[in-house]
Amino acid sequence: MPESRDLRRPLEQELISRGVRMTHQRRLLIQIIQGADSHLDALALWQRARRQDPTLNKVTVYRTLAMLKKYGLVDELDLMHLEGGRHYYEARTTRDHIHLACIKCGRIQEFESSLFEKLKGQIERERRFSIKVVRVEAGGFCDRCKP
Amino acid sequence: MPESRDLRRPLEQELISRGVRMTHQRRLLIQIIQGADSHLDALALWQRARRQDPTLNKVTVYRTLAMLKKYGLVDELDLMHLEGGRHYYEARTTRDHIHLACIKCGRIQEFESSLFEKLKGQIERERRFSIKVVRVEAGGFCDRCKP
DNA sequence: GTACTTGCAAAGATTTTGCTTCCAA
């Protein structure tokens, strides 16, 4: 899966270099996404953004997320819909990873694996399918919650 | 990932053996899910069911799907939300598989792989995470749509 | 200045809930 974009580059630079207009709303939202400790959904992102700019509208959050998704700068996750049907977002990193969602405590773990990379390669080769985004989510019991 | 239930057993038998009440609505919905050629969402399932029983309510479809999901008899898919935020369902089969969604033509392919089985094993071992459901979805260009 | 973006209000899409009636076991 060749990837020309340098994913370590901050989102703002990335957007500017693509000719996307930088508004202060976008700058704020991007900053929150990049600095987030956990996976945020639109509502959580909006709530954090409002602390800095109370006039920022929820619609702007949705539109900004759609824009970032369009440019492949964020990944959209379901995290097994442990609570409601919302989507979660994370800035795309250099390496794909798997999300493990504990159905008991709700903890989300991330997991990287060369087997995963091999699996992607296998799909691309055997199906001649060009992967643009890939999402792996597992639901189950984490080590702390295992019966 | 040990799996005690015999997944080849028809859904109806499976439900009865679990003491679930069999209504004619459930029988009809299960039959459609098992015989479906493609992945159905709640609306599509309802539309097909209504051809046989015009009084069957959409809410019953949602409740039946929730029940089947609870018992682990169907898997819920997003298929990369190529069109809207709906969920798709498929009867659980003996072997997990990966869904490949073409972002150009919308075609959904399924892919089985021993690498995938190995990957699950690795997760269970290294994280001591007990996987109950796993969902792998890739979006990209299929062989017919590749530029 | 101009085209793109925002805020606001409203609508749209999908799913869930409350409650009464009905039916499978």
Added chain:
DNA sequence: TTGGAAGCAAAATCTTTGCAAGTAC
């Protein structure tokens, strides 16, 4: 007979759209 299930209507949740006003470049 009786507790669980279905139907109906209404609500809840999450997201998108139309349009006037604002703003980055």
